[in-house]
Amino acid sequence: MSEDEARKALLDRRAELDSEESLNADARDTVELQQDSVGRLSRMDAMQQQAMAQAQERRRKGERARVEAALARLDEGEWGYCVTCGEDIAEKRLAHDPSVATCVKCASGNREQ
Template identity: 80%
Template sequence: MREDEARTRLLARRAELDAEDAANADSRDTVELQQDSVGRLSRMDAMQQQAMAQATERRRKAERNRIAAALARLDQGEWGWCTVCGEQIAERRLAHDPSIATCLKCASAG
């Protein structure tokens, strides 16, 4: 995978994450506990959905951080090289996920 192709894919994925965050913003809002209009099970369901939305947001944030780090490695000319051992990362591994920072050997060891 060429560096310009990797950059394009990383930027596109970051834009997708931003769009998902915007679309699901209300799912993470505080659950209102209205005893008179919503039953106990409905409140519990709403709280569970809120917790799942917050967990999804944390995963998107972690992925966004990996993307930012990969873009920084691209800018520094270090993309495609393992951040642990310094060896070149396999082409197929980078093609699967251009934000990967480690070779398979180092990823398996950690």
């Protein structure tokens, strides 16, 4: 994967994450307690859906941070190199996810010190 292809993939993914965030904003809002119109199970279901939406948002923010860090590495000429050991990251690994920051050995903890 070339740097231009990686940049495009990262920018596209960032746009997708932004779109998902705006679509799911209502689901993360506080669940209103309306005893007269919503039964107990419906409230519990709404609270569970809210918790799931909040968990998705946390994962989305983490992924967005990884995308932003990868874009910064591209700008600095450091993309494609492991941030831990400095070795090249495998081409297939980068093609699968251009936001990865470590080589397989460092990611799995198998790097000898």
